[in-house]
Amino acid sequence: MIDAETAELLAHSLRRAFEKGGAASADAALDEVGWCEALAAEGISVVPLLFAEQGAANAASGALDDLMTAMLGVPPGRGTAFVLPEFGGGVMPGSVRNGDLAVRGLGTARMAAAEHAVVVTEEHRAAVVETASLRIRPVEGIDPRLGLAKVEGAGLPAAGARATDAGWTEALAAGRLALASEAAGASRTMLRLAREHAVTRVQFGRPIGSFQAVRHRLAECLVAIEGAEAALAAAVEMADGEWPARVPPVPAAIAKALAGRHARTVARHCQQVLAGVGFTDEHDFHHHFRRVLALDGLLGDARTLTRELGAELLRTRRLPAVPPL
Amino acid sequence: MDLQEFRAGLDGWLDEHGPELVPPHGPGVTLDAEMEHLSKVKRLTYEAGWMRWGWPERVGGLGGSTLMRAYLGEALASRDLIEPGIYSMTEVLAPTMIEFARPALAAEMVPRLLRGDETWCQGFSEPSTGSNLGSLACRARPDGDDWVVSGQKVWTSLAQYADRCVLLTRTGSPESGHRGITALFVDMDSPGITVRPIQAMHGRDEFCEVFFDEVRVPGDRTLGEVDGGWAVAMDLLPYERSTSLWHRGAFLRQRLEHLLASPPGEALDPADLGEAAQLAFAFHARSRATQYRMAGGERLGPETSVDKVLLATTEQAVYDLVADAAAADVALGDDPDGARWRTEFLYSRAATIYGGSAEIQRNIIARRLLDLGVDR
Numbered sequence: 001m002i003d004a005e006t007a008e009l010l011a012h013s014l015r016r017a018f019e020k021g022g023a024a025s026a027d028a029a030l031d032e033v034g035w036c037e038a039l040a041a042e043g044i045s046v047v048p049l050l051f052a053e054q055g056a057a058n059a060a061s062g063a064l065d066d067l068m069t070a071m072l073g074v075p076p077g078r079g080t081a082f083v084l085p086e087f088g089g090g091v092m093p094g095s096v097r098n099g100d101l102a103v104r105g106l107g108t109a110r111m112a113a114a115e116h117a118v119v120v121t122e123e124h125r126a127a128v129v130e131t132a133s134l135r136i137r138p139v140e141g142i143d144p145r146l147g148l149a150k151v152e153g154a155g156l157p158a159a160g161a162r163a164t165d166a167g168w169t170e171a172l173a174a175g176r177l178a179l180a181s182e183a184a185g186a187s188r189t190m191l192r193l194a195r196e197h198a199v200t201r202v203q204f205g206r207p208i209g210s211f212q213a214v215r216h217r218l219a220e221c222l223v224a225i226e227g228a229e230a231a232l233a234a235a236v237e238m239a240d241g242e243w244p245a246r247v248p249p250v251p252a253a254i255a256k257a258l259a260g261r262h263a264r265t266v267a268r269h270c271q272q273v274l275a276g277v278g279f280t281d282e283h284d285f286h287h288h289f290r291r292v293l294a295l296d297g298l299l300g301d302a303r304t305l306t307r308e309l310g311a312e313l314l315r316t317r318r319l320p321a322v323p324p325l
Numbered sequence: 326m327d328l329q330e331f332r333a334g335l336d337g338w339l340d341e342h343g344p345e346l347v348p349p350h351g352p353g354v355t356l357d358a359e360m361e362h363l364s365k366v367k368r369l370t371y372e373a374g375w376m377r378w379g380w381p382e383r384v385g386g387l388g389g390s391t392l393m394r395a396y397l398g399e400a401l402a403s404r405d406l407i408e409p410g411i412y413s414m415t416e417v418l419a420p421t422m423i424e425f426a427r428p429a430l431a432a433e434m435v436p437r438l439l440r441g442d443e444t445w446c447q448g449f450s451e452p453s454t455g456s457n458l459g460s461l462a463c464r465a466r467p468d469g470d471d472w473v474v475s476g477q478k479v480w481t482s483l484a485q486y487a488d489r490c491v492l493l494t495r496t497g498s499p500e501s502g503h504r505g506i507t508a509l510f511v512d513m514d515s516p517g518i519t520v521r522p523i524q525a526m527h528g529r530d531e532f533c534e535v536f537f538d539e540v541r542v543p544g545d546r547t548l549g550e551v552d553g554g555w556a557v558a559m560d561l562l563p564y565e566r567s568t569s570l571w572h573r574g575a576f577l578r579q580r581l582e583h584l585l586a587s588p589p590g591e592a593l594d595p596a597d598l599g600e601a602a603q604l605a606f607a608f609h610a611r612s613r614a615t616q617y618r619m620a621g622g623e624r625l626g627p628e629t630s631v632d633k634v635l636l637a638t639t640e641q642a643v644y645d646l647v648a649d650a651a652a653a654d655v656a657l658g659d660d661p662d663g664a665r666w667r668t669e670f671l672y673s674r675a676a677t678i679y680g681g682s683a684e685i686q687r688n689i690i691a692r693r694l695l696d697l698g699v700d701r
């Protein structure tokens with residue numbers, strides 16, 4: 001477990017790194033901060049820290065690629081991207097037919113510049129392929145700053161694919177913790193923007209933050225964020241300290257679903273409080289709103305994960321385990 | 326004794342003694358019977374030592390971390406041996422006594438509450454004072470060394486069973502607001518007190534009207550400072566939102582698990598079920614952190630309003646689920662299971678009312694946690 005002082009130092013350097021903007025400089029900054037080393041040394045406990053900062057700063061980097069790559073026992077680094085499942089889902093992006101590997105998924109901002117990409121197949125094997133052999137098409141979509149790309153490929157050599165150390169399930173769980181943290185970070189920023197507006201904007205001769213309708217919306221946001229963060233912290237605590245970590249999948253999926261759904265709640269209330277100015281391109285709000293919508297669709301969206309959880313509970317007839325007192 | 330030892334010891338003890346502690350259930354079971362059962366659970370767990378851990382030695386406790394108290398209620402609720410609404414009153418009232426009563430008074434009284442010899446109640450709300458606690462009117466006037474109390478309280482849970490009451494009274498001028506309130510520890514058998522139970526919506530005489538007609542209360546029953554009752558109340562409310570909520574959360578998980586395992590569980594909608602389970606998980610995580618903060622000696626404050634909102638939301642989500650999946654049982658069931666679901670469903674509607682309404686919690690969050698300034 002990472003100690004408080006190290007955590008604060010790391011958070012501080014990350015904040016500075018993300019301020020610079022741009023995926024390439026964010027990746028360079030991750031190198032400087034020693035992200036991959038921190039992951040190896042401190043395990044999953046550094047994940048919320050980094051991704052919350054990334055979310056709060058509306059930054060994009062290859063940190064998720066590093067996390068998922070490392071979780072599979074493949075050496076991470078700036079030259080290596082990771083192919084994520086298609087939008088909304090959590091299914092392995094690779095499949096092997098007659099010795100040929102086909103890929104269909106998404107890439108982060110790192111994909112375009114990386115030399116290699118890790119593809120996990122339905123058989124739980126990780127293949128490292130050359131990005132030059134893939135079709136990589138940037139998608140602007142709802143969140144151009146996130147730099148997502150559609151990744152496709154067929155007829156690739158599957159020979160080098162090897163069974164992954166930790167399974168796909170675990171990598172997926174770790175990735176979900178990361179994305180939940182990032183959505184929570186973005187939610188915190190939306191709330192900060194709306195709160196600042198509420199105490200400075202005057203209507204009817206008083207700050208709008210004195211109107212109860214406004215206050216209750218913002219209170220609702222804080223409850224939504226703190227609920228999601230509590231679930232996230234518990235899910236992280238339930239993962240063990242080893243590296244690559246064992247990450248229980250159910251709590252991670254719960255954390256991701258809550259963070260995704262609650263981020264929309266936060267966005268809805270903050271948008272209403274910011275009103276006209278929050279609807280402009282110039283105001284920062286929309287970048288965060290866009291971000292949480294995009295993040296929700298990566299590695300399984302809230303709707304799918306919630307339904308899957310319910311179906312699983314109906315099958316087992318038990319509630320998910322919780323950390324004991 | 327640390328938590329791990331306590332947990333192992335208590336679990337073993339409950340495996341052995343659980344059967345003696347099973348409460349009566351069913352439409353014919355009166356609140357009298359439930360209260361009698363509660364006393365028995367408290368007595369037996371006190372005699373075996375479990376109920377004493379986590380409470381200071383000066384009030385009959387055995388010391389140690391408050392986490393043990395949290396776990397005791399959790400273990401009892403998870404095994405369906407208690408109903409936390411009535412069990413956890415101790416968690417609200419005993420800490421107040423420990424902090425604000427004369428040491429000798431606390432030492433004399435608290436063990437009686439822990440052992441189940443006595444029931445206590447909390448007299449805050451009045452007919453014209455609900456959310457706006459600072460406006461209460463029930464008057465205490467000094468007379469020699471005593472107080473003389475006149476006025477009325479309402480919604481006082483379990484007052485008809487109560488031996489004592491933690492009572493908020495007006496000692497300043499009527500306009501003194503929260504500065505003119507004094508907390509008293511009142512014997513409920515004092516001459517001049519009349520208790521009239523009110524039948525609640527869910528079918529139990531949960532709460533009462535309490536009338537005070539020139540009731541003499543000794544001055545050494547003052548809790549905290551004269552005119553300092555607001556501090557007593559403000560100190561008590563975060564307790565109401567910590568250990569008690571943890572117990573309630575354990576109870577809700579147990580009931581949800583029961584629903585899942587019983588036939589109506591088949592009819593659960595996966596999306597709704599998934600969402601309720603997520604909320605329950607988040608509440609558990611939040612409240613667990615609160616238990617640790619409390620055990621670490623931190624002073625609990627307005628942040629516990631977040632716990633309360635999360636609990637109330639979870640509780641109503643769980644019972645909305647019940648009302649959907651077990652609609653016929655809730656509406657018509659006259660077997661013990663159906664009657665119980667109905668009672669609990671109806672009771673869950675109060676989760677956003679008692680202990681500070683959902684709106685009051687949001688007011689607290691806005692002012693104290695988001696620092697939005699005063700509301701107008």
Ligand SMILES: Cc1cc2nc3c(=O)[nH]c(=O)nc-3n(C[C@H](O)[C@H](O)[C@H](O)COP(=O)(O)OP(=O)(O)OC[C@H]3O[C@@H](n4cnc5c(N)ncnc54)[C@H](O)[C@@H]3O)c2cc1C
Pocket residue numbers: 446447448449450454455456457479480481482483531532675678679680681682683684685688
């Ligand atoms: C089951 C149960 C058990 C209880 N047990 C006890 C007990 O043991 N002891 C005790 O003292 N009391 C008890 N109460 C009373 C409880 O504390 C009060 O009901 C509660 O404080 C609300 O007061 P009220 O009912 O007078 O509603 P009001 O205060 O009249 O409120 C009515 C509505 O207006 C809203 N409202 C009020 N003020 C504001 C505001 N400033 N901003 C926004 N909205 C506002 C409220 O949220 C509510 O929705 C109990 C209540 C219940 C339901």
